[in-house]
Amino acid sequence: MKISTKGRYGVRAMGELALYYGQGPLPLKEIAEKQGISEHYLEQLMGALRKAGLVKSVRGAQGGYILNRSPKNITVGDVIRVLEGPLTPVDCVSKDNAEACEKAGACMTRKIWEKMRDSMAEVVDNITLQDMVDDIT
Amino acid sequence: MKISTKGRYGVRAMGELALYYGQGPLPLKEIAEKQGISEHYLEQLMGALRKAGLVKSVRGAQGGYILNRSPKNITVGDVIRVLEGPLTPVDCVSKDNAEACEKAGACMTRKIWEKMRDSMAEVVDNITLQDMVDDIT
DNA sequence: ATCAAATCCGACTAAAATACTCGGGATAAA
DNA sequence: TTTATCCCGAGTATTTTAGTCGGATTTGAT
Numbered sequence: 001m002k003i004s005t006k007g008r009y010g011v012r013a014m015g016e017l018a019l020y021y022g023q024g025p026l027p028l029k030e031i032a033e034k035q036g037i038s039e040h041y042l043e044q045l046m047g048a049l050r051k052a053g054l055v056k057s058v059r060g061a062q063g064g065y066i067l068n069r070s071p072k073n074i075t076v077g078d079v080i081r082v083l084e085g086p087l088t089p090v091d092c093v094s095k096d097n098a099e100a101c102e103k104a105g106a107c108m109t110r111k112i113w114e115k116m117r118d119s120m121a122e123v124v125d126n127i128t129l130q131d132m133v134d135d136i137t
Numbered sequence: 138m139k140i141s142t143k144g145r146y147g148v149r150a151m152g153e154l155a156l157y158y159g160q161g162p163l164p165l166k167e168i169a170e171k172q173g174i175s176e177h178y179l180e181q182l183m184g185a186l187r188k189a190g191l192v193k194s195v196r197g198a199q200g201g202y203i204l205n206r207s208p209k210n211i212t213v214g215d216v217i218r219v220l221e222g223p224l225t226p227v228d229c230v231s232k233d234n235a236e237a238c239e240k241a242g243a244c245m246t247r248k249i250w251e252k253m254r255d256s257m258a259e260v261v262d263n264i265t266l267q268d269m270v271d272d273i274t
Numbered sequence: 275a276t277c278a279a280a281t282c283c284g285a286c287t288a289a290a291a292t293a294c295t296c297g298g299g300a301t302a303a304a
Numbered sequence: 305t306t307t308a309t310c311c312c313g314a315g316t317a318t319t320t321t322a323g324t325c326g327g328a329t330t331t332g333a334t
Contacts, residue, residue: 038294058309108273119256123252195280198277
């Protein structure tokens with residue numbers, strides 16, 4: 001029941017970008033250094049975040065990454081879902097999962113996982129990158 | 138961010154024991170059949186639950202497993218913690234984790250994980266095996 | 275006493291996921 | 305033209321997951 005380094009590193013990197021928001025592109029190298037994360041590995045995560053539209057990149061010297069929206073308008077849930085996939089304790093109650101389990105009626109555990117899914121979502125969907133920044137400043 | 142089969146199978150098996158509560162020992166084989174779980178694998182999980190004091194076993198013919206407490210007094214959280222370990226999205230905010238991270242003050246993400254940990258616990262610690270039974274009967 | 279139904283236990287293993295590393299190509303500012 | 309940067313795909317070591325396997329032990333029933 002843990003989030004992997006993908007989600008953890010990703011949220012931390014997005015936090016750095018939020019701190020730097022409005023000051024131009026922040027290079028991967030700096031993010032990696034500040035957060036103590038492998039540069040090459042973080043690169044993969046940033047690629048995913050870029051494809052998902054959460055950040056944009058500027059190539060070439062003096063390049064780097066920039067949040068694609070204001071920190072107020074990006075939630076921790078947005079970031080985690082890109083890097084970790086759907087936020088659910090079990091696949092059979094994922095909102096991305098079209099087909100409901102046919103044994104849902106006889107299932108003693110379904111409601112547990114639904115509640116858990118909803119309560120996790122409630123947390124991460126209501127914390128923005130701006131909230132993270134405000135918390136330490 | 139998923140629970141593994143240990144947690145899922147374990148909760149389901151405990152649900153079967155709750156349904157059977159008061160009617161003597163229920164053999165592993167029957168639990169495994171009803172829930173479609175590998176018998177040998179479930180055996181390992183029941184061993185852990187027994188060591189944790191959640192179930193007791195009766196050996197020999199006509200033996201099986203019995204809940205060690207009333208279904209009202211066993212929560213889903215009890216079961217999950219035995220089989221999955223501490224319920225936390227990241228180790229550094231686990232309540233089992235004595236030493237707090239020295240960078241906690243400067244950490245933008247700590248509060249997120251704490252909230253998540255608490256909201257997950259709130260769900261599973263407030264659903265008993267009896268609730269599971271009542272839900273399908 | 276014997277048999278059969280059970281739990282108990284430790285060792286083993288295949289497959290998947292995780293957490294990276296590596297090398298080279300493309301782009302653009304100075 | 306050099307250098308800083310992003311971009312991309314492939315490879316890999318380690319850990320976790322999800323089991324399997326074989327046999328020992330216990331005990332109720334015949």
